[in-house]
Structures are given as structure tokens and as C-alpha cells.
Amino acid sequence: MIKRRNESFSPGSAVKSEGARPSYFAPDLVVYGQVVSGSPLYVAGRVEGDVECAVLTLTSAGVVDGVVRASAVHLESGARLSGSVEADIIGVKGDASISGRIICRAKQQMEAVRDLVRPSGATRELSSGGVELAPAE
Secondary structure, X not given: OXXXXXXXXXXOOOOOOOOOOOEEEOOOOEEEOOEEOOOOEEEOOEEEOOEEEEEXXXXXXXXXXXXXXXXXXXXXXXXXXXXXXEEOEEEEOXXXXXXXXXXXXXXXXXXXXXXXXXXXXXXXXXXXXOEEEOOOO
């Protein structure tokens, strides 16, 4: 568990707080285990574990190997994410890569992601109104 000042987060308790300061993981930082934050999170280093936060941005050197749950996920060119992603908004720039299952709760945006990732991608509509893109077999 990661603690931020006098606050403590436990798995599944990420609360989005207005005006929250972002957290930064430097390029030389490797985190093993679960990361939970109610703030935006910028990863320039590596996370080997699950991430739950308000907004996740992987910089060009950022790597996450695990499950990601956020309102929005942004991957800059060169970023790598291996594992499943669940978000309302998913942005992928340049040669950034996602390897795994993608669940986008905004159906219209998921259709755009599907067309970019794999035009013949197998999708299924979710009861929540979103769309799931299954990984390539």
C-alpha cells in the first residue's frame, strides 16, 4: 500500500478529490505491488502491479504491468501497458502499446480505439453501456 502524507488508501477506496495534487513516479522508480490514489498519477518509471487512480498518464518511458482502473488513461508515445485497462477515456499516442483486455465505459470512444487497435477486433457490449475489446488470440 502506498501512503500519501497523512492519508491512507486501501484497495478499492480511491476517491476522486477535486484539486488533488498529482503524484509522479520518476523514470528510475520501480514500484512492486498495488498503487491506489484519488489523485492523477504520472508514471515515467515502472509499476509491476495493479493501479487504481483518478487519471493515469504513462510518459514515453512509463511501463505498467498489471490491471489499470481509472476515469481516464493516457499513454504517450513509447509508453507500454501490459494487462487489462478499464476507463471512461483511453488515449494512445504514437507508438504507445496496450497488450491485454481493454474495457472502455464510453461506447463511442471504444469504437474509435477498436478501429485503431484491431479493425477486426472482437467486441461485446457491456450492460453498463460500454464496450469490451478482447485481446488478440
